[in-house]
Amino acid sequence: MNTDKILAESIAKDYAPKEDSKIVALEKLDNRAKLPATIFTYSWGIVFALVFGTGMSLAMQVIGNSMMLGIVVGIVGLIGCGVNYPIYKKLLEKGKAKYAYEIVQLAREIADK
Numbered sequence: 001m002n003t004d005k006i007l008a009e010s011i012a013k014d015y016a017p018k019e020d021s022k023i024v025a026l027e028k029l030d031n032r033a034k035l036p037a038t039i040f041t042y043s044w045g046i047v048f049a050l051v052f053g054t055g056m057s058l059a060m061q062v063i064g065n066s067m068m069l070g071i072v073v074g075i076v077g078l079i080g081c082g083v084n085y086p087i088y089k090k091l092l093e094k095g096k097a098k099y100a101y102e103i104v105q106l107a108r109e110i111a112d113k
Helices: 003-015 022-059 067-082 084-112
Strands: none
Touching (some): 022 067, 022 084, 067 084
């Protein structure tokens, strides 16, 4: 067994130009359909989690003396976090609908091979 030859071939394979296969194209289309919804959801969630935390800090009078303002800000943050998932589902549905034809057609081509 020639381990040097095996090692050389595995290193050369890392540097060889890669062919775009249909599976890779299918994965790229799938990511393109899902990525906008995911990015929006993470951003929305982070912002409203910070709003909620600010409201909690105000309500506990850690950063101010206005308990009522803290409760209102906290409720706004809580509502923002609560609607995050339904918004995500709607955006994901739109993204999937936009690329559905291409994805299904490419998947059929792969399955027919």
